[in-house]
Amino acid sequence: MRTSRRWWLVFFLGPAIVLFAAFITYPILSALAFSLYAWEGIGRRGFVGLANFARLFATFPYAGLLVNAFWHNVLVFIATMLLQNVTALGLAVLLARGPWGARGYRVIFFLPVMLSLVIVGFLWALFLNPVFGLVNKVLTLLHAGALARPWLGDASTALLTLIVVNAWRWLGFPTIVFLAGINAVPEEYVEAARIDGAGEWAVLRRIIFPLLAPAVTIIVLLTFIGAFNWFELPYIMQGVSGAPNRATDVLSLLFYRTAFGEVDTGLQDIGIGSAIAVLMFALLLGMSAVGAVLLRRREVELA
Amino acid sequence: MRPRVLVGILVCVLVATLSPTRARGQQPVKLTFWSWRVEDKWAYDKIIQAFQQRNPGIQVEFVPFKATEYNTILSSALTAGNGPDIIHLRAYGGLETFAAPGYIAQLDFERLPELRTFSRQLLDGARARKDGKLYGVPFATQSLVIYYNKKIFAQNNLSAPKNWDEFLTVLRTLKDHGVLPLANGGKEGWTLEVMSGVVAPNFYGGTAFFDAVTRGQTSFKDPAYTNALARMLDLRPYMHPNFMGVDYTTMQQQFINEQAAMFIGGSWEIGFFKSQNKDLDFDIFAAPPLRAGTAPWVSSYNDGNYGVNAKTPNMDAALKFIQFTASREFGQMFTDMLAQLSAVPGVEVRDPVLKHVQELSRKSTPYMMLVGFRWQAPTGSTLLQSALQGMMAGTKTPEQVGDEVTKGLSAWFEPFQGR
Numbered sequence: 241m242r243t244s245r246r247w248w249l250v251f252f253l254g255p256a257i258v259l260f261a262a263f264i265t266y267p268i269l270s271a272l273a274f275s276l277y278a279w280e281g282i283g284r285r286g287f288v289g290l291a292n293f294a295r296l297f298a299t300f301p302y303a304g305l306l307v308n309a310f311w312h313n314v315l316v317f318i319a320t321m322l323l324q325n326v327t328a329l330g331l332a333v334l335l336a337r338g339p340w341g342a343r344g345y346r347v348i349f350f351l352p353v354m355l356s357l358v359i360v361g362f363l364w365a366l367f368l369n370p371v372f373g374l375v376n377k378v379l380t381l382l383h384a385g386a387l388a389r390p391w392l393g394d395a396s397t398a399l400l401t402l403i404v405v406n407a408w409r410w411l412g413f414p415t416i417v418f419l420a421g422i423n424a425v426p427e428e429y430v431e432a433a434r435i436d437g438a439g440e441w442a443v444l445r446r447i448i449f450p451l452l453a454p455a456v457t458i459i460v461l462l463t464f465i466g467a468f469n470w471f472e473l474p475y476i477m478q479g480v481s482g483a484p485n486r487a488t489d490v491l492s493l494l495f496y497r498t499a500f501g502e503v504d505t506g507l508q509d510i511g512i513g514s515a516i517a518v519l520m521f522a523l524l525l526g527m528s529a530v531g532a533v534l535l536r537r538r539e540v541e542l543a
Numbered sequence: 544m545r546p547r548v549l550v551g552i553l554v555c556v557l558v559a560t561l562s563p564t565r566a567r568g569q570q571p572v573k574l575t576f577w578s579w580r581v582e583d584k585w586a587y588d589k590i591i592q593a594f595q596q597r598n599p600g601i602q603v604e605f606v607p608f609k610a611t612e613y614n615t616i617l618s619s620a621l622t623a624g625n626g627p628d629i630i631h632l633r634a635y636g637g638l639e640t641f642a643a644p645g646y647i648a649q650l651d652f653e654r655l656p657e658l659r660t661f662s663r664q665l666l667d668g669a670r671a672r673k674d675g676k677l678y679g680v681p682f683a684t685q686s687l688v689i690y691y692n693k694k695i696f697a698q699n700n701l702s703a704p705k706n707w708d709e710f711l712t713v714l715r716t717l718k719d720h721g722v723l724p725l726a727n728g729g730k731e732g733w734t735l736e737v738m739s740g741v742v743a744p745n746f747y748g749g750t751a752f753f754d755a756v757t758r759g760q761t762s763f764k765d766p767a768y769t770n771a772l773a774r775m776l777d778l779r780p781y782m783h784p785n786f787m788g789v790d791y792t793t794m795q796q797q798f799i800n801e802q803a804a805m806f807i808g809g810s811w812e813i814g815f816f817k818s819q820n821k822d823l824d825f826d827i828f829a830a831p832p833l834r835a836g837t838a839p840w841v842s843s844y845n846d847g848n849y850g851v852n853a854k855t856p857n858m859d860a861a862l863k864f865i866q867f868t869a870s871r872e873f874g875q876m877f878t879d880m881l882a883q884l885s886a887v888p889g890v891e892v893r894d895p896v897l898k899h900v901q902e903l904s905r906k907s908t909p910y911m912m913l914v915g916f917r918w919q920a921p922t923g924s925t926l927l928q929s930a931l932q933g934m935m936a937g938t939k940t941p942e943q944v945g946d947e948v949t950k951g952l953s954a955w956f957e958p959f960q961g962r
Contacts, residue, residue, distance in 0.1 A: 282618045283644020301921055301951045370785030371793050390788025393730040395936060480611075481925075483732055484787060485932040485939075498920065500615045505733055505928060507636050508618070509920035 361476030668845025679848025728789020732928030759958020
């Protein structure tokens with residue numbers, strides 16, 4: 241009995257573990273190893289210890305680029321939390337009350353999530369094109385032509401614009417998760433609160449939100465990981481250099497650029513690139529672990 | 544019963560594995576040729592046909608990859624010990640990345656006597672700095688120029704300007720007449736580097752400054768260089784009001800659809816412009832110098848090379864193909880089909896605009912960062928491109944650009960250390 245169960249475990253877990261080891265564990269370990277060697281073009285040379293990390297932290301422009309990209313990731317996380325997840329929570333609360341056409345709205349909110357990110361990025365890049373793009377044309381039509389600007393080319397608006405496009409694309413996902421969480425709150429709790437004289441806000445604040453904590457944990461963690469691994473959208477819309485003048489540079493782009501080089505512009509420096517990859521991994525692992533523990537503590541178990 | 548089945552299977556397997564080896568004697572050698580020029584596949588296929596007619600024992604397959612992913616794909620293939628027989632390589636530092644670790648076969652004048660006739664400036668783009676040896680056959684030379692729409696110029700009674708002031712007058716006249724003078728934008732940093740490659744050499748003194756700075760006798764903090772960069776700011780009012788959001792494709796479309804009168808760019812555009820709009824009547828001029836009468840400097844460079852994988856099992860066949868790419872016949876086909884200047888000397892240029900480029904690039908100067916400072920990371924181009932975006936957006940002065948580039952390069956270019 242015991243042994244057969246063990247075999248079943250091996251049977252079911254084996255393939256997943258093999259895949260995980262081949263495509264996750266091995267690359268992480270090899271990046272760690274690469275970061276400890278000197279590189280000549282794409283050729284690995286002698287062991288240099290932490291020299292690549294020293295170079296990353298101490299030489300211009302890498303030190304500045306690293307800090308710049310890191311703060312952009314932090315900004316992406318905060319802005320996405322505020323913009324995307326708070327809006328999603330509001331929409332979920334509204335949808336949970338079952339207004340007319342709630343099902344239709346649910347589909348509409350979720351629709352962009354189903355579009356390919358490449359298509360979303362490409363479409364928005366077209367909308368935001370300063371010469372023939374929709375956004376500036378509409379602003380001019382609304383007599384707000386003064387607001388028209390090179391949204392993706394202006395260092396002060398580029399990152400925020402990307403964050404808004406990203407939120408537009410993802411909004412439906414947290415909405416559905418929150419909605420499922422709200423619908424899972426037992427009706428009798430809400431009724432009991434109402435009988436005790438709780439108003440709309442008190443019900444939300446005292447009953448729904450605390451019971452929604454598991455959903456919030458998941459969404460915050462996913463947003464965090466998404467924000468610190470952010471790559472596809474800035475890559476599609478701004479290219480690999482974090483244009484303009486590094487205003488949309490994030491850690492993944494910096495990693496990609498240094499490890500693989502910019503086409504027709506930069507050369508690869510695999511040592512520094514791997515060092516950035518190792519840093520990103522440590523950062524994500526550490527913060528996710530701490531975040532998970534802290535957020536779990538807030539969760540309330542349904543008795 | 545059973546052993547007989549087994550023997551039967553064994554015989555089948557043996558026959559299947561043996562037969563190709565037996566036939567190999569008559570079968571042609573198959574070479575693969577990797578490239579990032581997806582859009583030129585049709586031309587390469589024709590060129591390869593011509594090669595195969597002359598060399599019936601060799602078959603070449605042209606396999607292009609997306610340009611932005613080419614380096615990544617090639618690096619992983621080469622490091623894994625695979626890769627194609629013939630490799631389309633970039634020039635200068637982009638070649639060194641692959642040549643220095645030993646992935647590319649070394650070439651020399653004995654093996655490829657055709658290379659003796661190539662210009663030294665172009666061959667320098669096929670050399671690794673590490674050992675000064677040749678690793679490829681240069682395929683094209685590119686020059687940086689200003690394109691102008693002849694129809695729009697005629698409508699406004701304008702002609703190609705001879706000096707910088709005339710150039711500014713032309714720009715102003717066009718703007719006053721409601722025409723967008725310059726199609727250029729700043730969303731993609733490399734298009735700004737190209738612009739600096741067009742505008743700056745006349746003001747920093749061309750090759751004399753290039754030699755001084757690459758020898759480390761001066762740096763990019765030199766006022767000669769920063770003042771030259773500052774001239775780019777003269778052009779800002781004549782670009783689209785939101786030019787910082789204008790990307791490369793939009794730049795091209797604006798010029799092709801005759802919505803902009805001029806386009807500062809490279810000679811590689813000629814073929815594309817013609818294919819996109821048959822009625823587009825355009826020519827080029829070199830960036831005007833300060834005073835009329837002095838011949839303007841034109842930035843030019845080796846666009847890339849054809850190399851041979853050092854580990855190819857078909858070295859002789861691959862060398863034969865590489866040799867073909869250094870022949871006059873190849874150069875002529877290349878120039879005629881792709882409207883680009885072949886690196887092979889003595890090729891006759893039939894396209895009038897390209898001929899004009901060829902004439903202007905007699906007084907050529909190396910394209911600064913690509914030829915001089917793209918040898919190690921961070922490259923001069925990486926540093927310059929993002930700094931220029933800051934300068935054109937008005938958040939950085941030309942002096943700050945010079946400082947940043949010098950400081951960044953000092954990580955690997957010793958003469959700049961402590962400057």
